[in-house]
Amino acid sequence: MCCATVCATDSDSTILECIEAGRNYVDISFMADNPLPLGELAARNRVIAVVDCGVGPGVSNMMAGRAVAELDTCERIDMCVGGLPEVRHWPFEYKAGFAPQDVIEEYTRPARLVEHGRVVVREALSEPELVDIAGVGTVEAFNTDGLRTLIDTLNVPFMRERTLRWPGHIELMRVFRDLGLFSSEPLEVGGVKVRPVDVTAALLFPRWTYAEGEVDLTVMRVEVGGIKGGVPTTYRWELYDRRDAASGTRSMSRTTAFPAALVARMIAGGRFPLGPGVHPPEMPARHPGFLEEILAGLRARGIRIEAEVTSA
Numbered sequence: 001m002c003c004a005t006v007c008a009t010d011s012d013s014t015i016l017e018c019i020e021a022g023r024n025y026v027d028i029s030f031m032a033d034n035p036l037p038l039g040e041l042a043a044r045n046r047v048i049a050v051v052d053c054g055v056g057p058g059v060s061n062m063m064a065g066r067a068v069a070e071l072d073t074c075e076r077i078d079m080c081v082g083g084l085p086e087v088r089h090w091p092f093e094y095k096a097g098f099a100p101q102d103v104i105e106e107y108t109r110p111a112r113l114v115e116h117g118r119v120v121v122r123e124a125l126s127e128p129e130l131v132d133i134a135g136v137g138t139v140e141a142f143n144t145d146g147l148r149t150l151i152d153t154l155n156v157p158f159m160r161e162r163t164l165r166w167p168g169h170i171e172l173m174r175v176f177r178d179l180g181l182f183s184s185e186p187l188e189v190g191g192v193k194v195r196p197v198d199v200t201a202a203l204l205f206p207r208w209t210y211a212e213g214e215v216d217l218t219v220m221r222v223e224v225g226g227i228k229g230g231v232p233t234t235y236r237w238e239l240y241d242r243r244d245a246a247s248g249t250r251s252m253s254r255t256t257a258f259p260a261a262l263v264a265r266m267i268a269g270g271r272f273p274l275g276p277g278v279h280p281p282e283m284p285a286r287h288p289g290f291l292e293e294i295l296a297g298l299r300a301r302g303i304r305i306e307a308e309v310t311s312a
Contacts, residue, residue, distance in 0.1 A: 082164025
């Protein structure tokens with residue numbers, strides 16, 4: 001079918017239902033299961049399904065896939081992305097630009113990285129590092145489980161994905177986690193069984209909610225290094241966006257929804273470069289013109305993206 005369903009549900013069954021119904025599909029949400037094995041069913045049903053098509057994962061995958069296609073040999077992929085309040089507030093130094101429950105998942109789900117060609121697992125919130133972002137300032141990066149399909153689709157010996165926060169937030173979240181406040185195991189208090197994470201969520205979420213008119217930012221940096229023509233070469237993109245004052249749309253909503261909508265329009269217009277199947281964003285991005293169209297569409301909507309290629 002020529003139309004495409006854009007989906008933001010966290011249900012792994014939604015993609016299967018869409019494929020079985022013969023509906024093209026673009027997804028911006030996290031799935032616990034690997035969607036790639038559904039590719040054969042999608043091909044049989046003549047369905048184009050694009051998964052993880054937000055900002056990160058999403059646009060970050062597209063950038064990585066394009067750079068890998070351009071390089072003769074790719075040696076490393078380093079991605080970091082985060083949603084931040086423009087104005088910092090003690091003690092959390094953070095507001096949630098998407099479902100706060102999903103934020104807590106990022107702080108507890110082990111992070112998969114690739115080192116020396118092998119998948120390794122790190123604790124969430126691990127290996128914090130200060131990063132300077134032009135126009136934003138100094139932020140802190142920590143390991144998260146954001147590589148997702150890249151682990152299976154790109155043969156690159158070193159890959160990592162990290163989340164960005166204002167300094168101070170990570171240490172506080174590590175204290176919360178180690179205290180057990182993110183635990184899903186029931187705890188008996190005063191004769192009543194409660195899950196600590198439910199109490200924590202009830203207390204945190206009102207504090208993490210953006211006030212009317214409060215400005216949020218989305219920042220992302222993707223660096224891909226390798227060899228091209230015998231010369232060490234690095235591809236680098238930086239994305240920056242802030243809440244749209246005219247429409248009142250938050251930056252995280254803009255940067256997540258626009259890529260999915262642009263890809264859905266490609267599918268509807270018959271311009272998507274791949275045939276039926278399940279496709280993570282890094283795969284169509286290997287085709288010339290795909291990434292350029294997506295980035296042009298984002299820039300036309302006021303999202304700032306800078307790109308450079310450097311050779312040593």
